[in-house]
Amino acid sequence: xxxxxxxxxxxxxxxxxxxxxxxxxxxxxxxxxxxxxxxxxxxxxxxxxxxxxxxxxxxxxxxxxxxxxxxxxxxxxxxxxxxxxxxxxxxxxxxxxxxxxxxxxxxxxxxxxxxxxxxxxxxxxxxxxxxxxxxxxxxxxxxxxxxxxxxxxx
Numbered sequence: 001x002x003x004x005x006x007x008x009x010x011x012x013x014x015x016x017x018x019x020x021x022x023x024x025x026x027x028x029x030x031x032x033x034x035x036x037x038x039x040x041x042x043x044x045x046x047x048x049x050x051x052x053x054x055x056x057x058x059x060x061x062x063x064x065x066x067x068x069x070x071x072x073x074x075x076x077x078x079x080x081x082x083x084x085x086x087x088x089x090x091x092x093x094x095x096x097x098x099x100x101x102x103x104x105x106x107x108x109x110x111x112x113x114x115x116x117x118x119x120x121x122x123x124x125x126x127x128x129x130x131x132x133x134x135x136x137x138x139x140x141x142x143x144x145x146x147x148x149x150x151x152x153x154x
Contacts, residue, residue: 046064049061049064049071
């Protein structure tokens with residue numbers, strides 16, 4: 001008897017190599033059925049920018065913002081920096097899909113705050129923000145954030 005052959009639960013004898021192949025095939029099947037990051041990126045609208053720290057992404061975002069007056073930023077970690085860099089381009093309002101709850105001063109421009117899903121700075125008038133926002137100044141940011149010039153939002 002071939003020492004590599006072994007019995008599986010239903011009594012069939014299979015070669016270890018075959019089982020390895022099957023295992024590999026099963027792994028492949030589960031991983032390829034899910035869309036890759038690249039595929040997901042291709043499905044996104046052109047105004048979505050995933051800021052993963054890549055310089056060219058930020059440059060493309062600024063260009064799009066200058067032309068169209070708004071961008072949607074995903075997975076923002078350095079939100080305050082980005083807000084400031086967009087403010088340099090022109091007065092802008094940050095909105096997380098919804099109505100503006102508050103207008104405030106932010107580096108000299110109007111800046112909208114939406115409840116707990118907003119970027120806030122310690123200089124903002126604390127009384128007008130919910131306690132949740134006050135306590136997490138700057139860090140409370142949704143996964144998707146819309147930046148738009150003040151004049152593009154009615």
